[in-house]
Amino acid sequence: NAGVTQTPKFQVLKTGQSMTLQCAQDMNHEYMSWYRQDPGMGLRLIHYSVGAGITDQGEVPNGYNVSRSTTEDFPLRLLSAAPSQTSVYFCASSFDSSGANVLTFGAGSRLTVL
Amino acid sequence: EDQVTQSPEALRLQEGESSSLNCSYTVSGLRGLFWYRQDPGKGPEFLFTLYSAGEEKEKERLKATLTKKESFLHITAPKPEDSATYLCAVQAFQGGSEKLVFGKGTKLTVNP
Numbered sequence: 001n002a003g004v005t006q007t008p009k010f011q012v013l014k015t016g017q018s019m020t021l022q023c024a025q026d027m028n029h030e031y032m033s034w035y036r037q038d039p040g041m042g043l044r045l046i047h048y049s050v051g052a053g054i055t056d057q058g059e060v061p062n063g064y065n066v067s068r069s070t071t072e073d074f075p076l077r078l079l080s081a082a083p084s085q086t087s088v089y090f091c092a093s094s095f096d097s098s099g100a101n102v103l104t105f106g107a108g109s110r111l112t113v114l
Numbered sequence: 115e116d117q118v119t120q121s122p123e124a125l126r127l128q129e130g131e132s133s134s135l136n137c138s139y140t141v142s143g144l145r146g147l148f149w150y151r152q153d154p155g156k157g158p159e160f161l162f163t164l165y166s167a168g169e170e171k172e173k174e175r176l177k178a179t180l181t182k183k184e185s186f187l188h189i190t191a192p193k194p195e196d197s198a199t200y201l202c203a204v205q206a207f208q209g210g211s212e213k214l215v216f217g218k219g220t221k222l223t224v225n226p
Contacts, residue, residue: 004157042118042216043158043201090157097212102148105157 002026006091006106013081013113021076021109023091029104031097032074036060036087037108043090049074050097081113117141118204120217127224130191135220137202138184145212147185149178150201152219158201161187192224 007022025032033048045058049068063085065077074093078085089109094101121136139147146165150158162171164180171178175196177188187200202217 040218042218043203044216045214092157102160102163103158103214105150105159107157108155 004106006109011111017081023074025093029093032093034076035090083113086113117215118217120220124221132190135187139204141206143207145205148203152199194224194226197224
């Protein structure tokens with residue numbers, strides 16, 4: 001059981017480039033989300049999805065796009081990378097979004113924007 | 115304003131030296147309080163969920179407790195392998211929607 005798989009693990013981009021961080025889960029979880037983690041700050045929610053075809057913005061959505069065409073996959077797109085998007089990105093999923101549900105996290109994707 | 119505050123930011127212990135980590139929160143409508151462990155270069159890993167004041171949960175050398183304003187993660191006779199960053203997160207129903215707010219974490223180092 002792989003859980004939540006993120007690729008790539010490391011990426012270096014130049015300002016203005018675009019890229020997609022991939023996230024896949026094999027637990028049949030309805031809820032999927034993307035967080036960023038920066039030094040001295042808590043995990044911050046970027047976008048989330050409560051099911052295939054449904055996405056919504058989190059706390060820090062600007063500069064990012066998401067889509068959810070299948071239950072398993074939830075890619076995060078950076079449209080035009082900026083140095084402020086240098087961070088570690090985590091994809092997380094849970095059974096559903098109601099109540100207090102435990103999140104299963106991926107191993108993270110470290111992005112550096114030059 | 116910070117809704118979830120963890121203290122201390124960093125804690126160094128000797129092996130076998132018991133201590134506690136604190137997570138204070140100011141949200142109303144608490145749905146659950148979570149503790150996660152994060153090792154360097156990895157994603158957070160779930161430890162406990164607490165739902166109501168007075169609740170306690172234990173796992174090996176860790177015990178989590180919850181009051182109306184804070185939670186403690188007690189570490190008894192820690193070992194070097196307990197070294198990690200411990201994250202607290204609070205889920206609450208506020209403003210008509212569910213919100214999950216993470217604290218900044220406490221970095222624990224246990225020296226042999």
